[in-house]
Amino acid sequence: MAVKFQGKYLDGFVKPEEFNNMNREIELCHNILHQKNGAGNDFLGWLNLPFQYDKTEFEQIKKSAEKIRNDSDVLIVIGIGGSYLGARAAIEFLGSQQYNNLDKNKLKVYFVGNTISPSYLNNILALCEGKELSVNVISKSGTTTEPAIAFRVFKELMEEKYGKEGARERIYVTTDKARGTLKELSNKEGYQTFVIEDDVGGRYSVLTAVGLLPIAAAGFDIDKIMLGAQKACKDFETPGEHNDCYKYATARNILYRKGKSIEIMASYEPNWQMMNEWYKQLYGESEGKDQKGIFPASVIFSTDLHSMGQFIQDGSRNMFETVISFKQAGEDYFVKKDKDNFDGLNFLADQPMSEINKKAMQGTILAHVAGGVPNIVLEVDAMDEENLGYIVYFFEKACAISGYMLGVNPFNQPGVEDYKVNMFALLGKPGYEEQREKLLEQLSK
Amino acid sequence: MAVKFQGKYLDGFVKPEEFNNMNREIELCHNILHQKNGAGNDFLGWLNLPFQYDKTEFEQIKKSAEKIRNDSDVLIVIGIGGSYLGARAAIEFLGSQQYNNLDKNKLKVYFVGNTISPSYLNNILALCEGKELSVNVISKSGTTTEPAIAFRVFKELMEEKYGKEGARERIYVTTDKARGTLKELSNKEGYQTFVIEDDVGGRYSVLTAVGLLPIAAAGFDIDKIMLGAQKACKDFETPGEHNDCYKYATARNILYRKGKSIEIMASYEPNWQMMNEWYKQLYGESEGKDQKGIFPASVIFSTDLHSMGQFIQDGSRNMFETVISFKQAGEDYFVKKDKDNFDGLNFLADQPMSEINKKAMQGTILAHVAGGVPNIVLEVDAMDEENLGYIVYFFEKACAISGYMLGVNPFNQPGVEDYKVNMFALLGKPGYEEQREKLLEQLSK
Numbered sequence: 048m049a050v051k052f053q054g055k056y057l058d059g060f061v062k063p064e065e066f067n068n069m070n071r072e073i074e075l076c077h078n079i080l081h082q083k084n085g086a087g088n089d090f091l092g093w094l095n096l097p098f099q100y101d102k103t104e105f106e107q108i109k110k111s112a113e114k115i116r117n118d119s120d121v122l123i124v125i126g127i128g129g130s131y132l133g134a135r136a137a138i139e140f141l142g143s144q145q146y147n148n149l150d151k152n153k154l155k156v157y158f159v160g161n162t163i164s165p166s167y168l169n170n171i172l173a174l175c176e177g178k179e180l181s182v183n184v185i186s187k188s189g190t191t192t193e194p195a196i197a198f199r200v201f202k203e204l205m206e207e208k209y210g211k212e213g214a215r216e217r218i219y220v221t222t223d224k225a226r227g228t229l230k231e232l233s234n235k236e237g238y239q240t241f242v243i244e245d246d247v248g249g250r251y252s253v254l255t256a257v258g259l260l261p262i263a264a265a266g267f268d269i270d271k272i273m274l275g276a277q278k279a280c281k282d283f284e285t286p287g288e289h290n291d292c293y294k295y296a297t298a299r300n301i302l303y304r305k306g307k308s309i310e311i312m313a314s315y316e317p318n319w320q321m322m323n324e325w326y327k328q329l330y331g332e333s334e335g336k337d338q339k340g341i342f343p344a345s346v347i348f349s350t351d352l353h354s355m356g357q358f359i360q361d362g363s364r365n366m367f368e369t370v371i372s373f374k375q376a377g378e379d380y381f382v383k384k385d386k387d388n389f390d391g392l393n394f395l396a397d398q399p400m401s402e403i404n405k406k407a408m409q410g411t412i413l414a415h416v417a418g419g420v421p422n423i424v425l426e427v428d429a430m431d432e433e434n435l436g437y438i439v440y441f442f443e444k445a446c447a448i449s450g451y452m453l454g455v456n457p458f459n460q461p462g463v464e465d466y467k468v469n470m471f472a473l474l475g476k477p478g479y480e481e482q483r484e485k486l487l488e489q490l491s492k
Numbered sequence: 493m494a495v496k497f498q499g500k501y502l503d504g505f506v507k508p509e510e511f512n513n514m515n516r517e518i519e520l521c522h523n524i525l526h527q528k529n530g531a532g533n534d535f536l537g538w539l540n541l542p543f544q545y546d547k548t549e550f551e552q553i554k555k556s557a558e559k560i561r562n563d564s565d566v567l568i569v570i571g572i573g574g575s576y577l578g579a580r581a582a583i584e585f586l587g588s589q590q591y592n593n594l595d596k597n598k599l600k601v602y603f604v605g606n607t608i609s610p611s612y613l614n615n616i617l618a619l620c621e622g623k624e625l626s627v628n629v630i631s632k633s634g635t636t637t638e639p640a641i642a643f644r645v646f647k648e649l650m651e652e653k654y655g656k657e658g659a660r661e662r663i664y665v666t667t668d669k670a671r672g673t674l675k676e677l678s679n680k681e682g683y684q685t686f687v688i689e690d691d692v693g694g695r696y697s698v699l700t701a702v703g704l705l706p707i708a709a710a711g712f713d714i715d716k717i718m719l720g721a722q723k724a725c726k727d728f729e730t731p732g733e734h735n736d737c738y739k740y741a742t743a744r745n746i747l748y749r750k751g752k753s754i755e756i757m758a759s760y761e762p763n764w765q766m767m768n769e770w771y772k773q774l775y776g777e778s779e780g781k782d783q784k785g786i787f788p789a790s791v792i793f794s795t796d797l798h799s800m801g802q803f804i805q806d807g808s809r810n811m812f813e814t815v816i817s818f819k820q821a822g823e824d825y826f827v828k829k830d831k832d833n834f835d836g837l838n839f840l841a842d843q844p845m846s847e848i849n850k851k852a853m854q855g856t857i858l859a860h861v862a863g864g865v866p867n868i869v870l871e872v873d874a875m876d877e878e879n880l881g882y883i884v885y886f887f888e889k890a891c892a893i894s895g896y897m898l899g900v901n902p903f904n905q906p907g908v909e910d911y912k913v914n915m916f917a918l919l920g921k922p923g924y925e926e927q928r929e930k931l932l933e934q935l936s937k
Contacts, residue, residue: 055937128798145615147593161795163852165845166822166875167762170590192852193794195835196827196845203828232834249798308808309754309787317612328799335803338864342754342808343800344789349638350606352911353573353694354773355788358780360907363753363787377611382641383648389677390640394921400641403919404608407637410914413934418910419783430611462805465863466797469855474848476839489858492500 048275048433049282049426050441052291053372054298056412056422060367061301069297069452070286076451077286077293085451087458092246093443096254097276097436104241105269108256111219111239112263116154119217120178123171123201124261125160126185127193129249130221132328134158134261136321137253137435141267144317156265160184160197168200180205183264185221185257187243189229192470198229211236221256248458250329251443254436268432275436283444292441295369296449298423302367303341303453307421309366311359312345315404316376318430320347322438329442333450333457340453349407356411360418367421372408375429376401493720493878494727495886497736498817498869499743501857505812505866506746514742514897515731521896522731522738525889530896532903537691538888541699542721542881549686550714553701556664556684557708561599564662565623568616568646569706570605571630572638574694575666577773579603579706581766582698582880586712589762601710605629605642613645625650628709630666630702632688634674637915643674656681666701693903695774696888699881713877720881728889737886740814741894743868747812748786748898752866754811756804757790760849761821763875765792767883774887778895778902785898794852801856805863812866817853820874821846 054061079085080094115122124134135158138146147155155178157171182205184198205214221241222229233240241256252258254276263269283292299310310330312323323345334340344366346355359366382403384396395403412422425441428434450457472482499506524530525539560567569579580603583591592600600623602616627650629643650659666686667674678685686701697703699721708714728737744755755775757768768790779785789811791800804811827848829841840848857867870886873879895902917927 058937127795131795132799143611143615145619148619149615150618161798162760162762162792163794163845163849164761164763164821165825165849166588168825168845169823170588170594173595174590174593189835192837192848195837196840196848199827199830199835199837200825203830228835308810315607316609317607318609324799327796331800331803331807335800335807338807338809340803340807342787342789342803342811344787347607349608349911350572350576351772353606353908354577354769355776355780356911357905357907358776358785358787360910362776362780362783362785362907364783365753366787376609378614380610380613380645382644385644385648390644390673391635392637392640392644395641395919398919400608400610400613403637403641404610406918407608407911407915409935410916410918410931411911413931414910414914418907460802462802462807462863463798465805465859466794466801466852466856469859470852471855473851473855474840474843486855486858490854492503 048278048428048437050279050291050438051426052294052298053424053426054294056416056424057298059416060305060421061298065301066294066297069301072452073286073293073297073448076448079451080447086456090246090248090251090458092244093251093254095280096247097273097280097440100255100273101242104256105259108241108260108263109269112260115181115264116266118179119154119181121155121157121175121180122261122264123175123180123182124156124158124185125182125194125197125201126158126257127161127191128328129252130185130194130257131158131161132321132325133253133258136325137258137262137267138265139318139321140430140435141432142265144320146265152266154264154266156261159201160194163193163196168197175204180208181217181219183219183221183260184229185243186229187223188227189222189232190227192467219260221260250332253325253439271432272436275433276440277436278433279437279440279444283441292445293448295423295425296445296452299341299367299449300452302421307341307365307367309342309344311366311368312343312371313348313368314371315348315408316373316430317347317350319371323347326442329446332460332463333446334453334455336455336462339455348411352411359415359420364419367423368415369423369425370408370412372424372426373428373430374426377430493723493873493882494871495724495736495883496871497739497743498871499739501861501867501869502743504861505750506743510746511739511742514746517897518738518742518893519731521893524896525892531901535691535693535696535903537689538696538699540725541692542718542725542885545700545718546687549701550704553686553705553708554714557705560626560709561711563624564599564626566600566602566620566625567706567709568620568625568627569601569603569630570627570639570642570646571603571702572606572636573773574697575630575639575702576603576606577766577770578698578703581770582703582707582712583710584763584766585875585880586707586877587710589765591710597711599709599711601706604646605639608638608641613642620649625653626662626664628664628666628705629674630688631674632668633672634667634677635672637912664705666705695777698770698884716877717881720878721885723878724882724885724889728886737890738893740868740870741890741897744786744812744894745897747866752786752810752812754787754789756811756813757788757816758793758813759816760793760853761818761875762792762795764816768792771887774891775894777905777908778891779898779900781900781907784900793856797856804860804865809864812868813860814868814870815853815857817869817871818873818875819871822875
């Protein structure tokens with residue numbers, strides 16, 4: 048398993064000595080991170096997590112996952128942001144975007160509590176009718192509005208369907224180890240609980256119970272995921288020529304300082320799509336602050352070559368691309384010969400589609416580079432558990448280093464509170480009366 | 493039905509006189525468009541399309557849709573870019589993102605030929621097993637690689653399953669009216685065909701057979717869609733204070749000229765997500781050229797307030813937001829009182845979720861504006877067929893005007909060819925030998 052940084056498509060945009068000129072800055076950021084004396088150093092639990100995690104809880108995750116697979120048709124996962132994106136991204140990456148449609152996957156996994164749309168909730172409730180259910184609610188405080196509303200709905204549904212006792216056996220709570228609404232409720236009701244550590248932020252939490260319980264319930268091997276993360280943790284332990292994770296962090300900062308203010312994460316595998324969303328949270332929330340940051344965008348090619356392709360080829364030159372390339376990406380398909388060659392495609396016959404897809408990628412990289420878009424290529428071995436663990440750690444560590452290079456605290460997210468405060472005020476939550484008056488005045492203007 | 497431009501959250505970013513100062517430019521662009529003497533004037537078939545469309549073909553679309561609904565479990569739609577996004581966006585907007593999962597929808601609609609990923613193809617093939625199938629292949633030339641490969645696969649599958657005769661009755665071809673590989677094949681095989689007009693580009697084609705056949709097959713009322721488009725066509729026929737479509741085009745150009753280089757399209761309804769993708773093609777492909785253009789990005793809130801929210805609130809100040817707000821958005825849900833108020837949410841009890849969602853929207857707009865992000869709000873009445881037609885025309889016309897203001901040809905997409913040429917060369921397609929040598933040299937560096 049590996050993620051390799053391929054920098055050759057930066058030629059013409061970044062000179063080799065520019066990387067060398069960054070070496071001392073990288074070392075500085077590395078030291079800040081590993082000596083844990085930088086901004087946000089309360090949130091570095093993810094750094095050695097691949098080795099230092101609670102092994103007893105890990106076994107319990109596997110047991111609970113097995114129980115869910117045995118007694119349920121549907122697992123409802125309630126969470127938002129980091130309590131949602133990592134697990135969904137992993138399941139679609141390892142399984143399929145069509146995971147819930149495929150007959151071979153007996154357990155369906157639906158994510159709720161990440162929106163306040165009633166249509167969405169009603170649709171998921173319809174999908175639950177007549178099915179055996181389990182619920183995993185994920186929230187550190189238990190008071191975040193979106194998941195709290197969803198949990199109120201599903202707690203009631205479960206108690207109606209299975210009774211208090213029965214529901215208790217099917218509700219799994221991932222929350223703070225000691226405090227908060229959900230923890231208190233779990234103590235009272237006797238729910239199985241898992242821990243959201245204080246020193247691992249939401250966007251860094253996919254390798255904790257937050258991500259691992261839904262991923263394991265979906266039938267994937269979380270031991271292998273941790274193995275992959277361990278390998279990455281070792282591979283990127285020190286700065287130096289071998290450290291592809293740091294090279295990625297460096298390249299994006301060099302490009303940003305040259306005025307490239309948008310990063311487009313691109314993959315040729317649709318099953319990567321939610322990983323793009325996971326990446327957007329990780330980087331957007333870590334770097335987008337103090338009026339700075341690379342705007343994270345994403346595409347799935349070749350699909351989006353027919354929507355965003357024109358812009359990338361020839362529009363505003365304020366972007367760079369990071370392309371995820373897989374050596375192997377699941378079962379292949381061979382285009383067959385047609386005796387009439389009605390569509391002129393016989394020149395592709397007997398080629399594996401994966402090869403055609405790879406040629407599309409190579410052709411696109413060269414076209415975009417010629418069009419003035421620097422391309423970073425990250426080469427990944429395969430779309431499996433070990434590589435997933437490796438990828439997650441690669442991006443997490445690169446993000447921390449990149450954020451320190453940018454000069455921000457990569458581990459806070461003060462801006463996320465602003466909408467919440469306004470929302471509470473407008474909803475009439477007790478304690479927000481003054482803000483409410485101010486906002487109502489602004490709205491009525 | 494309506495789309496209303498709400499400009500009050502531009503206060504502090506754009507002065508009212510700035511709009512006035514643009515009036516002559518708007519009039520100029522309007523005249524270029526309506527007198528059909530601007531760049532790309534061969535592609536203005538969409539302008540009067542809501543009234544001037546082939547009524548006979550329209551009836552045939554409805555008949556074919558009915559036949560598909562009667563004899564099929566699955567409709568496979570083969571197309572890429574404009575031959576894919578509009579139909580899928582409409583079906584998810586009118587139905588649900590979960591459209592294919594919901595039991596009440598007997599006919600499943602799967603989109604293929606928009607990627608070269610073998611995993612994706614294999615998944616869809618698995619979903620077709622044991623099902624009654626129809627196929628709608630959409631391609632003007634019939635030679636675009638992605639859909640051509642998919643059609644080769646599904647043509648063979650259909651002929652194996654139903655025999656030559658049977659397959660013929662279940663394959664629907666939307667293509668050029670006279671020329672091209674698919675037209676020739678259709679003549680030979682006797683497929684039912686529908687026309688892709690010469691003067692309607694792919695990204696402007698959702699209100700033609702390209703979009704309407706899959707949408708009608710999915711069970712939606714295409715008469716109502718056309719009614720909505722007609723209303724918009726009339727409402728935005730002339731420039732002036734009443735023209736909210738032109739106001740939107742003007743606002744985005746004013747903001748772009750102030751250095752706002754990213755537009756984030758935001759909605760609080762997950763079923764809007766593919767409409768975001770449709771918007772990205774429409775605007776990205778129309779405006780992203782000559783090293784110019786507003787980069788189109790998108791979010792679904794409140795979901796993405798927990799991923800991109802931090803960046804929007806407080807990151808690089810190079811963006812504006814366009815928020816789609818629905819007066820009504822499907823069936824509502826009421827949060828119930830809990831006797832223990834275990835989660836402290838009783839202050840929301842008996843409120844419709846749609847109201848909570850609206851408060852989240854208002855709170856977010858005010859927070860982002862306070863953070864320095866200009867917000868445009870587009871108010872839409874409902875998520876139904878008539879409003880869909882209206883929305884489509886609103887965005888199409890605003891895009892044309894906006895592109896002319898930017899000084900580009902809004903109707904070409906020369907940059908999309910570059911990757912295709914490279915891909916053909918690398919795949920060894922006859923005729924591309926010279927380019928192939930050049931590219932192989934670049935790759936081996």
